[in-house]
Amino acid sequence: xxxxxxxxxxxxxxxxxxxxxxxxxxxxxxxxxxxxxxxxxxxxxxxxxxxxxxxxxxxxxxxxxxxxxxxx
Numbered sequence: 001x002x003x004x005x006x007x008x009x010x011x012x013x014x015x016x017x018x019x020x021x022x023x024x025x026x027x028x029x030x031x032x033x034x035x036x037x038x039x040x041x042x043x044x045x046x047x048x049x050x051x052x053x054x055x056x057x058x059x060x061x062x063x064x065x066x067x068x069x070x071x072x
Contacts, residue, residue, distance in 0.1 A: 032067070048071045
């Protein structure tokens with residue numbers, strides 16, 4: 001079983017992680033910190049809005065802190 005963690009913009013793929021196994025909080029946080037957050041900028045700049053689906057991990061306070069910290 002493989003999992004994919006993608007991040008897209010109107011211009012295409014921002015970052016992508018494909019790995020064997022399931023997504024857990026640790027893996028998602030690593031993706032946010034190491035792959036996505038460095039690509040974000042404060043609002044209203046490019047890549048300053050992050051849209052996530054209703055997955056439970058997306059509602060985590062740590063996830064919010066990372067995204068708001070990068071997008072201000």
